[in-house]
Amino acid sequence: MTNLPGLVANLRAGDRRALAKAITLVESRNPAHLTDKAHLLDLLIGGHRPADTTRLGISGTPGVGKSTLIEAFGRRLISQGRRVAVLAVDPSSALSGGSILGDKTRMPELAISPDAYVRPSPAGGGLGGITSATAATITCCEAGGFDYIIVETVGIGQSETAVAGVTDLFLLLHSPGGGDELQGIKRGVMELADRVAVTKADGELLPAAKRAQAELRSALHLLRPKPGREPTEVDLVSARTGDGVDNLLLALTHQHTGLSRSGALKELRETQVRQQFEEAMTDGIRARAFRIGSPALRNKLQIEVEAGRKAPMAGAIEWLAHEPIQPTDRATEINAITLGVAEMTRSIAFYQALGLELQFRANDNGFATFRHGRNFINLEKNERPGSNWGRVVLFVPDPDAIHKLVVGAGFTAETEPQDAPWGERYFHVRDPDGHELSFARKL
Ligand SMILES: Nc1nc2c(ncn2[C@@H]2O[C@H](COP(=O)(O)OP(=O)(O)OP(=O)(O)O)[C@@H](O)[C@H]2O)c(=O)[nH]1
Ligand SMILES: [Mg+2]
Secondary structure (H helix, E strand, C coil): CCCHHHHHHHHHCCCHHHHHHHHHHHHCCCHHHHHHHHHHHHHHHCCCCCCCCEEEEEEECCCCCHHHHHHHHHHHHHHCCCCEEEEEECCCHHHHCCCCCCCHHHCHHHHHCCCEEEEEECCCCCCCHHHHHHHHHHHHHHHCCCCEEEEEEECCCHHHHHHHCCCCEEEEEECCCCCHHHHHCCHHHHHHCCEEEECCCCHHHHHHHHHHHHHHHHHHHCCCCCCCCCCCEEEECCCCCCCCHHHHHHHHHHHHHHHHHHCHHHHHHHHHHHHHHHHHHHHHHHHHHHHCCCHHHHHHHHHHHHCCCCCHHHHHHHHHHHCCCCCCCCCCEEEEEEEEECCHHHHHHHHHHCCCEEEEECCCCCEEEEEECCEEEEEEECCCCCCCEEEEEEECCCHHHHHHHHHHCCCCECCCCEEECCCEEEEEEECCCCCEEEEEEEC
16 A cells, blocks of 8 residues: 555655656556556646646657657757656557667657656556556656656557547657658548658758658648648658757647647647546446456357357357346445354343344344344354354345356355345355355345
8 A cells, every 4th residue: 555645745846756656556557556546646636737738749650760859859848947758658568578669778868857757658458548548647747747748659550549649739750761651651640640740851861851741741731630720731850960850849839839829728638538538437347347247158159159150249249148237346235244143042142242232033032133333243043053154145236147147157046036025135145165145135
């Protein structure tokens, strides 16, 4: 259990280790960390709307010059008094085991500057995937006082959409090569771009860069600009010589200021958090759906699908039809514990001495009920020599659904679900060691 308020205080005070620790927590895929994660993020955004931050996404094929340009941007931004965080989102890192992006050797100054923070980000995998993981990391960086967030991602399609979903502006970098390479860019990625820049526009690559710029301009002409936005510009830039870097950064700043002034930025960020909320919920439901229900049925259907005896969609429909769709909160509470007792009168005296309120006592002294808060402790005359175990009564929304699960998994229930005279529907089942459980709901 982490001291979250302490962590947040240190993070806000600018402690980099606290920032690293917070990011590690929000990136964690361990389900045991979910509560802490949620609490931390709430503390971080609570009452502290990031005043004036810029979130810039930069994408492009491997080696196009992203990190080198980010270093050049970062140096300029820091000299303007900004504090820069660079997050590298690598969708392949789950496979390759490491991030090729955010390579600190390409950002030597940022890597050591007290006003910069460079961090490779994992591909996500928690609730909401890459998008939510990156959004959470951005929240940590902004709370830590970084006001210019650059998210670098490699251009392979899926990750750009994710990055565009958490940034204010999206800059697509293109290499000086044209033709085939241009064909390779997915139309969807072009549409995401708020600005395109051809990199390495220096030395002998300059003519090729200019040709690529012209080709990109005509390609972009065919795309309609995003509503309320200017047509996408194509710039030439060389991080090596510095040509075009200031202009590109200035143009991005103008675009950002424009979004901010018109109110479009506020709207965009609202849309983004709404989408993140929905994605995280969908992921949560999906994860839950795979935990519920009878694995036996799913395995059986899967084997039939694999063998070609059943259509995949038919298998899914059958599974959905057989699964209780909402067995969430299967056990809503332990309603009662029933203890086996040898001598009822002696035991009643004991529990009364403890101050428990006797609610019911059967005439034959076979059963008694004590109230314990909102729940009950029952005593039952022990009919089973050798064990004083009685029963645990679990309240659930649908005892019949649980009964189906029990029987479907090959266990035998002691009773069928039935309506009892005391106003509950219930059934009894014994665990492998003979502990009797009762699943019930109020009628
Ligand atoms: N000529 C020239 N070369 C550059 C320029 N910027 C980067 N490079 C070179 O291009 C190569 C890749 O640069 P990076 O900045 O690491 O590219 P990247 O897009 O971050 O690469 P990944 O993170 O691996 O996808 C390096 O060898 C750089 O020296 C530039 O402006 N001009
Ligand atoms: Mg890089």
